[in-house]
Amino acid sequence: xxxxxGNAVVGQSGGPTAAIxxxxxxxxxxxxxxxxxxxxxGMKNGxxxxxxxxxxxxxxxxxxxEEDLExxxxxxxxALGSCRKKLGAPDKDGETYExxxxxxxxxxxxxxxxxxxxxxxxxxxxxxxYAKGADYEMRVVGxxxxxxxDLAATDxxxxxxxxxxxxxxxxxxFKRDISVYxxxxxxxxxxxxRDAGWLTAAAALPSxxxxxxxxxxxxxxxxxxxxxxxxxxxxLDDHPAVLVAVSEGIRFSDGRYVGEGTQSGAVDxxxxxxxxxxxxxxxxxxxxxxxxxxxxxxxxxTQRCAAHIxxxxxxxxxxxIGAAAVKSAAEGSSGVMMIFERSDGEEYGVxxxxxxxxxxxxxxxxxxxxxxxxxxNGITKEGINYLLPLIKGEISQIYVDGMPKHYVI
Numbered sequence: 001x002x003x004x005x006g007n008a009v010v011g012q013s014g015g016p017t018a019a020i021x022x023x024x025x026x027x028x029x030x031x032x033x034x035x036x037x038x039x040x041x042g043m044k045n046g047x048x049x050x051x052x053x054x055x056x057x058x059x060x061x062x063x064x065x066e067e068d069l070e071x072x073x074x075x076x077x078x079a080l081g082s083c084r085k086k087l088g089a090p091d092k093d094g095e096t097y098e099x100x101x102x103x104x105x106x107x108x109x110x111x112x113x114x115x116x117x118x119x120x121x122x123x124x125x126x127x128x129x130y131a132k133g134a135d136y137e138m139r140v141v142g143x144x145x146x147x148x149x150d151l152a153a154t155d156x157x158x159x160x161x162x163x164x165x166x167x168x169x170x171x172x173x174f175k176r177d178i179s180v181y182x183x184x185x186x187x188x189x190x191x192x193x194r195d196a197g198w199l200t201a202a203a204a205l206p207s208x209x210x211x212x213x214x215x216x217x218x219x220x221x222x223x224x225x226x227x228x229x230x231x232x233x234x235x236l237d238d239h240p241a242v243l244v245a246v247s248e249g250i251r252f253s254d255g256r257y258v259g260e261g262t263q264s265g266a267v268d269x270x271x272x273x274x275x276x277x278x279x280x281x282x283x284x285x286x287x288x289x290x291x292x293x294x295x296x297x298x299x300x301x302t303q304r305c306a307a308h309i310x311x312x313x314x315x316x317x318x319x320x321i322g323a324a325a326v327k328s329a330a331e332g333s334s335g336v337m338m339i340f341e342r343s344d345g346e347e348y349g350v351x352x353x354x355x356x357x358x359x360x361x362x363x364x365x366x367x368x369x370x371x372x373x374x375x376x377n378g379i380t381k382e383g384i385n386y387l388l389p390l391i392k393g394e395i396s397q398i399y400v401d402g403m404p405k406h407y408v409i
Contacts, residue, residue, distance in 0.1 A: 004137060005036050006110030008326075010058070011043040011050065012145070013116035013123065014084065016077035017159030018166075018307040019318040020145045021407075023115050024080065025073040026322020027143065028062050036330045037111060042409065046083035046114075047123060051096070053103060056080070056409060072407040073319060074397060076305035079409045087123050090130045097130050110138045111329050115322075117146030117157070118362065121337055125361040128335035139329045142337035142357055143322060147304055149198035152363040153355040154339035156390055158321060161314030164202035165391035166306035167191055170299065171213060171245060172206035178241040185293035186232060186242045186286050190259075190279035192303055194249040195219055196366045199303065202387055203245035204379035214242050219249035220367050221376035223258055228282070229289045231377055236292065248278045258282070308404060312393020317350065324352040348389035 010027050031040035040058045043050040090097050114124050124142035131138055144151050147163035178187050191200040197218025206212040214235040235242045250258050259278030279296030286294040325338045336354035343349040371383030398405040
């Protein structure tokens with residue numbers, strides 16, 4: 001592909017994170033230095049906002065304002081707002097695609113950047129495929145984001161490292177808290193992760209200093225009630241305070257989510273069942289089977305946007321991958337997602353490249369078997385070694401009146 005001159009648009013979609021705005025800041029920086037892009041628009045609330053033509057001129061907003069870009073990169077959540085809109089297939093929802101391309105033409109938008117997770121990459125796939133047959137040249141690039149770390153092809157996903165750092169730190173603090181008593185007790189920490197247990201695996205990171213949970217349960221393994229109770233009893237025999245980390249997405253052998261019954265089968269627009277209460281189910285199980293003191297804690301939304309303890313590696317890489325997306329698109333890439341490729345060797349490092357969106361959208365990258373112990377209730381040393389570099393480094397947060405400074409668009 002040759003030079004393509006015009007404007008660009010960027011949006012954020014799916015769940016917010018502590019690093020998604022760093023990726024946005026990277027895209028903005030990349031666009032400001034790209035001679036092929038005149039104006040970078042931000043779509044408010046993803047494709048929903050784009051369809052309403054609810055756009056903000058990010059070039060005018062940030063040109064020459066490096067301090068504001070830095071503040072944006074350290075601001076949690078999604079500064080442009082988000083959505084969970086699912087585009088239909090082009091052959092069944094042609095009217096929506098026609099409207100989108102009318103808007104692209106109206107604003108001379110030749111570059112489309114979408115920052116998001118698996119469902120967002122489905123949007124990238126559908127738009128890029130439709131663009132091939134449209135009488136309008138443009139380039140569509142996905143930029144990864146998800147605390148779930150479950151996007152295919154990439155070594156890891158921006159947003160995960162910061163969420164993992166929060167989970168690991170919180171679990172370590174739980175360990176300190178519950179260890180002050182001599183009464184036998186079980187504490188169950190429920191962590192996000194529907195079909196992939198990456199974030200729950202991060203709960204095992206304090207094991208490096210001997211402060212990790214006694215048991216860790218991921219969706220990659222079938223949850224066995226008898227094993228769970230047996231392992232708890234053994235741990236209680238060793239010490240009074242037992243800590244368990246569990247993914248919200250663990251399932252019984254018949255495929256039912258452990259926490260499924262608490263949500264009455266409700267689903268979102270993508271057909272995903274709402275999950276919550278897994279910890280409560282296990283709490284009742286322990287009460288009934290063991291009878292010791294037990295409590296469950298659901299980290300819930302706190303694990304998504306904990307920018308006060310963001311990973312320096314995560315924020316830095318998020319900026320890098322955002323800027324790389326612009327450069328790659330200007331060089332001709334379309335129908336791709338930006339990915340991280342980890343370098344070989346003992347010292348951690350990554351490079352950024354593109355991968356076809358076709359092999360990524362609607363796929364789930366699970367925690368590999370070698371990262372889970374034989375019993376299915378813990379994380380191996382190999383898993384710890386994979387996770388550890390992603391949470392390293394601290395950011396220099398900007399404070400005003402004792403509170404973090406945030407940039408609001």
